[in-house]
Amino acid sequence: MSKADSTWPDQLFAVLKAADIRQVGYVPDAGHARLIERCAADPAIRDVVLTTEEEGVALAAGAWLGGQRSALLMQSSGVGNCVNMLSLIKSCRFPLVMIVTMRGEWAEFNPWQVAMGSIVEPVLRLADVHAYRLDRAEDVADVAAGAVDLAFGGDHAIALLLSQRLIGRKVWVK
Amino acid sequence: MLERRKAIATLLAKRPDDLVIVSGLGSITYDVASVGDDDRNFYLWGAMGGAAMVGLGVALAQPARRVAVITGDGETLMGLGALATVAVQKPANLAIIVFDNGLYGETGSQASHTRGTVDLTKAAAACGIGFTLEVDNEAGLGRLAELLGSYTETLFARVAITPTEPPRVLPTRDGVALKLRFRRAVGA
Ligand SMILES: Cc1ncc(C[n+]2csc(CCOP(=O)(O)OP(=O)(O)O)c2C)c(N)n1
Numbered sequence: 001m002s003k004a005d006s007t008w009p010d011q012l013f014a015v016l017k018a019a020d021i022r023q024v025g026y027v028p029d030a031g032h033a034r035l036i037e038r039c040a041a042d043p044a045i046r047d048v049v050l051t052t053e054e055e056g057v058a059l060a061a062g063a064w065l066g067g068q069r070s071a072l073l074m075q076s077s078g079v080g081n082c083v084n085m086l087s088l089i090k091s092c093r094f095p096l097v098m099i100v101t102m103r104g105e106w107a108e109f110n111p112w113q114v115a116m117g118s119i120v121e122p123v124l125r126l127a128d129v130h131a132y133r134l135d136r137a138e139d140v141a142d143v144a145a146g147a148v149d150l151a152f153g154g155d156h157a158i159a160l161l162l163s164q165r166l167i168g169r170k171v172w173v174k
Numbered sequence: 175m176l177e178r179r180k181a182i183a184t185l186l187a188k189r190p191d192d193l194v195i196v197s198g199l200g201s202i203t204y205d206v207a208s209v210g211d212d213d214r215n216f217y218l219w220g221a222m223g224g225a226a227m228v229g230l231g232v233a234l235a236q237p238a239r240r241v242a243v244i245t246g247d248g249e250t251l252m253g254l255g256a257l258a259t260v261a262v263q264k265p266a267n268l269a270i271i272v273f274d275n276g277l278y279g280e281t282g283s284q285a286s287h288t289r290g291t292v293d294l295t296k297a298a299a300a301c302g303i304g305f306t307l308e309v310d311n312e313a314g315l316g317r318l319a320e321l322l323g324s325y326t327e328t329l330f331a332r333v334a335i336t337p338t339e340p341p342r343v344l345p346t347r348d349g350v351a352l353k354l355r356f357r358r359a360v361g362a
């Protein structure tokens with residue numbers, strides 16, 4: 001990863017702050033480490049560690065019911081854990097912002113990640129979540145800000161898919 | 175053990191103004207609706223396993239109100255991890271109340287895990303919810319009703335109910351309408 005590329009988590013954090021995101025649910029992923037750290041360090045953001053990603057979908061619904069905006073961070077396998085809970089979002093037309101680090105694609109080393117990683121986009125489409133794939137660091141801020149606008153302005157569910165190309169190769173043998 | 179419709183009536187007889195309710199899908203939603211529809215109620219018609227987490231989101235966003243998640247044993251079991259997540263967050267204004275009949279009432283009364291080996295109150299305590307209550311009589315229910323206006327730490331209560339199936343009271347199923355009126359009611 002070049003130095004310029006590594007600023008995208010901070011750019012995402014800036015987008016969340018600009019949108020007044022107040023609750024951030026997450027199941028940890030290595031690719032999200034920096035963003036999770038930034039959210040946890042911000043006193044205006046409540047970071048909520050989850051046991052499974054579907055909890056975060058329900059949390060987002062509750063946050064909106066109570067008048068707060070939220071975001072949900074996960075890796076691509078977590079999308080599979082969310083499927084039925086996404087019916088809550090669609091049935092009530094809740095806004096939802098999912099930020100998904102992709103696995104099971106470019107430079108993947110673990111075959112167990114491929115099964116879910118390769119169906120993330122169709123699964124989200126079937127669940128009526130609008131997905132935006134991000135491959136290049138220079139696109140992150142603009143695409144993320146626009147997608148977040150759609151979520152809260154258009155009462156819709158969106159997902160930002162941070163590609164493995166963007167995140168960088170996972171180092172397997174340390 | 176308590177009859178569910180009597181139990182919900184006692185629990186909400188003196189409902190505090192600041193109490194909002196999230197009800198789990200199925201029988202409990204009908205119970206909550208049976209004491210009178212209210213804009214401060216958010217009924218789930220699906221999202222099984224999600225009630226406690228919806229309640230947590232509301233509780234964190236609305237620290238000046240108390241939130242009661244009222245749900246079934248089956249619904250709680252599907253999202254058992256939520257007890258761990260809630261416990262870690264320590265929301266002082268969230269109560270989780272489980273009407274435990276030991277079965278999946280809505281789907282034909284098949285035995286649930288609480289009929290077997292599972293003790294939900296101990297599970298909540300093991301997760302770290304410090305204030306837990308076992309309610310199986312009128313006196314206990316009265317105490318829980320009082321607490322709904324005064325608790326100051328995360329509360330988990332298991333209400334032991336008999337396996338009755340009272341007539342259904344169906345509130346609106348329009349999720350968008352339920353969302354909008356709830357937000358209006360809490361000034362969101
Ligand atoms: C994901 C999912 N699985 C299964 C069901 C079917 N279902 C609806 S209500 C219910 C049981 C609810 O049991 P409990 O929460 O104990 O409520 P009770 O009716 O016993 O009060 C089930 C299994 C569902 N709606 N969603």
Ligand SMILES: [Mg+2]
Pocket residue numbers: 246247248273274275276277278279286
């Ligand atoms: Mg039950």
